Amino acid sequence: MNVKKLLSLFLILVFSNSLLAQSGKINGFVRDTNGEPLPGVNVVIDGTLKGTAAEVDGFYQILNVQAGTYTLKATYIGFAPILIENVSVNIDQTTNIDIIMREETVEGEEIVVIAQRPVVQKDVSSSQASISKESLEALPITSVTSAIGLQAGVEGLSIRGSSSDEVAFNLNGVTLKSGRSNSPFTGVSLTSVQNIQVQTGGFSAEYGDLRSGLINVTSKEGDRDRYTLDGIVRVTPPQQKNVGQEINDPNSYWLRPYLDNEVAWTGTNNGAWDEYTQKEYPSFQGWNAFSQQLLADDNPDNDLSPSAAQQAFLYQHRKDMALDQPDYEIDLTLGGPVPGISDRLGDLRFSTSFRQTQTMYMIPLSTDRYKQSTFQGKLTSNVGPGMKLSVDGLYSKATGTGASQAGNPGFFVSPSGIAGSMDQVSYIESRIYASDYWAPTEEITRSLGLEFTHALSNSTFYEVKINNVSTENNTNPGAYRDTSDVYTIGGVSFDEGPFGFFAETSSGIASGMRMGVGMSTARDTSKIGSLTASFKITSQLDSINELKAGIDIIRQNSNVNCG
Numbered sequence: 001m002n003v004k005k006l007l008s009l010f011l012i013l014v015f016s017n018s019l020l021a022q023s024g025k026i027n028g029f030v031r032d033t034n035g036e037p038l039p040g041v042n043v044v045i046d047g048t049l050k051g052t053a054a055e056v057d058g059f060y061q062i063l064n065v066q067a068g069t070y071t072l073k074a075t076y077i078g079f080a081p082i083l084i085e086n087v088s089v090n091i092d093q094t095t096n097i098d099i100i101m102r103e104e105t106v107e108g109e110e111i112v113v114i115a116q117r118p119v120v121q122k123d124v125s126s127s128q129a130s131i132s133k134e135s136l137e138a139l140p141i142t143s144v145t146s147a148i149g150l151q152a153g154v155e156g157l158s159i160r161g162s163s164s165d166e167v168a169f170n171l172n173g174v175t176l177k178s179g180r181s182n183s184p185f186t187g188v189s190l191t192s193v194q195n196i197q198v199q200t201g202g203f204s205a206e207y208g209d210l211r212s213g214l215i216n217v218t219s220k221e222g223d224r225d226r227y228t229l230d231g232i233v234r235v236t237p238p239q240q241k242n243v244g245q246e247i248n249d250p251n252s253y254w255l256r257p258y259l260d261n262e263v264a265w266t267g268t269n270n271g272a273w274d275e276y277t278q279k280e281y282p283s284f285q286g287w288n289a290f291s292q293q294l295l296a297d298d299n300p301d302n303d304l305s306p307s308a309a310q311q312a313f314l315y316q317h318r319k320d321m322a323l324d325q326p327d328y329e330i331d332l333t334l335g336g337p338v339p340g341i342s343d344r345l346g347d348l349r350f351s352t353s354f355r356q357t358q359t360m361y362m363i364p365l366s367t368d369r370y371k372q373s374t375f376q377g378k379l380t381s382n383v384g385p386g387m388k389l390s391v392d393g394l395y396s397k398a399t400g401t402g403a404s405q406a407g408n409p410g411f412f413v414s415p416s417g418i419a420g421s422m423d424q425v426s427y428i429e430s431r432i433y434a435s436d437y438w439a440p441t442e443e444i445t446r447s448l449g450l451e452f453t454h455a456l457s458n459s460t461f462y463e464v465k466i467n468n469v470s471t472e473n474n475t476n477p478g479a480y481r482d483t484s485d486v487y488t489i490g491g492v493s494f495d496e497g498p499f500g501f502f503a504e505t506s507s508g509i510a511s512g513m514r515m516g517v518g519m520s521t522a523r524d525t526s527k528i529g530s531l532t533a534s535f536k537i538t539s540q541l542d543s544i545n546e547l548k549a550g551i552d553i554i555r556q557n558s559n560v561n562c563g
Contacts, residue, residue: 023218024089027061027543028098030054030074038076038101046071046083049382052458059543064453064461067091067195067218069132072099072115080104080111087115090130091197091216131196133220142234142329143357144193145186148215151198157184159200159213166212172219172378172392174449179471179528179558180409184215185445187374187396189353191230191333194218221380221390222335222349224342232331238323241362241415247432248321254429257284258313258510265306282511290510301492308490309509315487316498316508316515319433323360325369331355338379346381346389353377361401362415363432366440366478366520370400370413386455394447402441402475407522407562409473411441429513434498439520441475462537470529473562477501477520524562531555 030041037058044051045062048070054060072084079101089095097115129151141147148154157164169176169184176185197216222228245252250259258264262272267286269278287306294302294309304312335351342348353376360369374396383389400411403421412418422428431437449467456462481500485493497506498515506516536550 023064023066024091024093024095025061025063025065025540026070026072026087026089026095026097027059027540028096029058029543030060030076030099030101031058032079033100033102038079041074041076041079041099041101043072043074043099046073057543061458061540061543063459063538063540064455064463065089066221067130067132067197069134072097074099074101076101078103083110083112084115085112088130088132091195091218093130128197128199131198133194136190136193136196142190142232142331143186144188144190144196144217147190147196148186148198151200154198154200154213157186159198162212167215168213169215169217171217171394171447172390172449173451173465174392174447174467174469174532176394176445176447176469178409178443178445179530180443180473180524180526180560180562183409185396185471186215187355187357187372187398187445188217188219188394189331189333189355189374189376191232191331192219192351192353192376194220219353219376219378219392220333220335220351221378222337222351224337224347224349227334227336230333232329234329236327238326238360240323241360242419246321247363248317248319253281254432254511255317257281258287258310264310284510287510304490304492308492311489312492312494313509313511315489315494316513317433319364319435319499321363325358325360327359329355329357346383348379348381350380351376351378359413361412362418364435365401365412365418365438366436367399367401370398370411372396372398386461388453390451390453392447392449392451394445396445397442398444399440399442401438402522402524403438405438405518405521407475407524409441409443409475409524409562411443412438427514427518429508429511430498430515430519433513434515434519436478436499436501436520439475439522440478441473441522441524443474444472446470446472459541460537460539462535465532465534465536467532468529469532470527472528473524473526475522475524475562522563526558526560526562528559529557531557 030038032038039054039056039058041054042051043054043060050062050065052060052062067089070087070089072087074082082099082101084097087095087097131147136147139147145157148157157167159167164184165182167184169186171188177183178185195218199214240246250256257268263270265287267289268281268284287310291304291306291309294304333351333353336349338348338350355374358369358371377393379391381389398411403410403412403417422431447469449465451463451465453461453463479500481502482496484495486496487494498508498513501520502516504516507513508515532552532554534550534552536548539547541547
């Protein structure tokens with residue numbers, strides 16, 4: 001399939017996936033111990049510039065609060081200040097905190113309260129779970145996918161039995177997915193995550209363009225006044241990944257009939273093996289008979305003695321299956337004020353992350369491992385009163401062996417994925433011992449976004465977002481085979497086979513292992529990009545009603561070239 005250019009321009013009013021809120025809000029009533037409202041009480045999120053004053057009826061609200069855990073501070077002349085700790089704010093949800101203040105009896109007195117989250121959230125109509133930064137740090141996990149998979153109704157990235165391409169994955173409000181497969185991109189740094197929200201059903205009207213589940217992730221901004229470094233390093237020493245015998249064991253299924261001296265020379269039906277053993281392994285006539293066939297044909301260039309023929313067989317099954325490199329995950333996030341210029345540029349702060357994973361294959365294929373490297377960066381500045389500007393960037397490169405012979409996207413990663421492709425299919429021996437049955441592949445994901453938020457008042461704010469997300473795939477054969485005489489046995493020369501890409505028919509000694517045509521047939525040089533510009537305004541009309549509206553413009557550029 002070759003689609004040179006597909007341009008689509010469409011407008012979605014009010015609600016769309018790229019307008020999904022990545023912030024929540026805090027509200028409630030401030031009263032004295034007699035239940036009377038206290039207008040004018042200052043309520044702020046401690047350590048930030050976000051805050052408000054209670055209205056005449058004591059109602060207060062703080063909008064556009066990034067998901068996380070905070071401390072609220074309420075102050076009023078003549079009343080003891082109150083600190084309310086462990087205030088949890090989730091994505092697109094309201095945290096209700098009612099405050100009771102008492103008159104100050106001792107100067108400097110301060111009251112500390114621990115916030116309690118209600119069992120039932122009144123503004124939540126869907127089945128969802130929120131995972132805070134603190135919870136992530138306490139879990140024995142090293143990836144966002146693992147955190148999501150721990151939630152009820154989720155298995156891996158399958159939500160309620162769906163496939164992963166029916167799930168939306170958003171990072172800071174930007175939908176990240178492969179343009180080729182529509183599957184979500186989840187290779188973000190775990191140490192960069194501030195909050196994860198997983199919705200598994202009961203979606204409200206504002207969510208569109210998804211079927212089975214929604215995953216919202218917000219990343220850290222970096223502190224204004226200190227530097228922080230978070231890290232995860234996990235290393236698994238090299239080890240065998242298949243159960244039972246090693247694949248190159250002389251008694252393995254593919255080797256024993258040709259190497260076991262009881263049958264290798266005179267055939268598997270010579271009586272040395274009982275009938276059950278014979279059924280367990282491939283049938284072989286024996287090296288003596290095989291050599292006689294070579295000597296009897298009219299081609300003197302292939303004449304091999306029984307011993308030389310067995311050596312040639314071993315040469316063509318010489319693939320080194322040993323795993324001598326570890327699996328590992330490295331995940332680091334550094335954040336804080338930008339040195340030298342932070343104070344002059346609205347508390348300019350940064351958060352930058354690096355994540356790299358390596359998973360060695362059960363057996364080497366056209367590559368011997370799956371490897372992914374992801375770089376993330378975020379700059380945030382309070383450019384003016386009530387105004388915040390954020391710039392987000394992400395670059396990720398994944399390399400490995402493609403899991404399709406038909407040009408479909410996707411990598412081999414797990415041992416089960418490789419083993420499944422060796423089960424009850426044709427040319428299993430070629431898949432194991434040749435190097436190029438599947439083609440090497442890489443996928444590059446890029447994302448760059450800008451978000452501007454402006455609070456017009458205590459009850460109204462708007463945000464403008466511009467984002468560009470692109471994916472680039474490259475699947476093609478690896479190095480070509482050296483077809484010159486590179487190895488000689490008994491006067492007969494052999495080329496590099498079964499290693500290297502070779503488009504012509506070629507078969508191995510005795511077992512007939514295919515070493516040529518049909519290898520690495522997948523091709524993919526697709527480039528797909530999505531540019532999104534959006535505007536959203538939110539206004540809290542009163543203590544109960546909230547109004548949202550927005551507009552979204554998307555330009556999709558698809559250049560798909562695969563087969």
